[in-house]
Amino acid sequence: MRIPLASVAATVMVLSGIGVTPALAATVSTEDTMFLKAAHQGNLAEIAAGEDAQKHATTECVEEVGRVLVRDHTKLDSDVKMLASKLHVTLPNSPTAEQQKQLAAVQAKAGTPAYDAAWLKTQEAAHTATLALIDRELSVGRNAEVKAAARSARPVVAMHLDMVRGGVCHAGKNAGKVHAGTGGQLATDDNSLALAGVVTLAGGGLLATCGALWFLRNRRRSADLP
Template sequence: MRRRLAPVATAVMVLSSICVTPALAAAVSAQDTMFVKAAHQGNLAEIAAGEDAQEHATTECVEKVGAVLVRDHTKLDADVKLLAGKLNVTLPGSPTAEQEKELAAVQAKAGTPAYDAAWLKSQEAAHTATLALIDQELSAGENSEVKAAARSARPVVAMHLDMVRGGECHAGKDAGKVRAGHSGQLAADDSSLALAGVASLAGGGLLATCGALWFLHNRRRSAERR
């Protein structure tokens, strides 16, 4: 009986180590923590800037871009908050002092054509910095979930940058809505969603396999006691 069950026991040991790997990989490095906090503050700053543009811009184009920023960064931030809660990362309650100072400087020109130009220039700089932050996380981050969030948010931020690039307004660059709960994936990105679904199914299959082998392991132990 023991000889016949030995291979099963070996398989249980191997797959048990695979099953605990995700838990071990969930460590949050200083880089990962910094990114989650900075992403949240960036989202807050972009939401505030977008709302301000809807109120004070003198052109319809800038108003539309402001609305896109509010729409997308609100959904991006919802995902960031969920991730922060899962990883026990405490988020700041407001944008950085520098971000608030930058918006105040733009607001000083409210209601004039100078406002629109200043707002576009400010948003170009902000989204360029955000892309650099994302790329830093992708190259130096360690937590797979944080890196996945950065990777999914990147095309959204890049789209926003295209809408304000060169200090000019391009509201027509809006490629689509962001799906809530998918860390910023664009609705048009069906291929990425399909891959995510396959990965999810694969993960479920692994869990099922681990459960089955654990059951066989328990049966082996019971048989040995007889």
């Protein structure tokens, strides 16, 4: 009995995985979207707070921490905006009403030692909340790129928290050059590896298919010989 080569080829292709479109990028979940929006608003709030500290703090330590916040959250937010644009997520235009209210309360103490104390306490609470937000995304998020951005941001936010922990200024905790805003690049690298694996699998399947066709064709020729 002769088996149609087309049927054999189709069977081998299915077994080898050829023709199956892999889901290289997971769908953006509600959690992913919420994380991007909250992270963006958090970054905007931290940048505003950092800029304000550089103007109104009474100690060099708080001024320095403010400078670090502006530097790092600007980089982190650049990454968030890039991902949001790529994933078609619309971001808010400003910090939350509560974040704005908190900054206004701190600004009311501008130029006094009470400002520095209030600023540090507010930043401790803000960065504690941001770490919880990041950990939730890493736990329940679906999109690989968004999770990579969260993973990249975590050590930066943790460092900021160390600088204001206990409502006490620790500018010496500044790690200097921080790898902030690399989540998208990390995700790109991960996707490149995944794509390479798919290509390799497809290539292996193609070789298997060609080998099967060659074997069956030769068997047919041998059977047709007198």
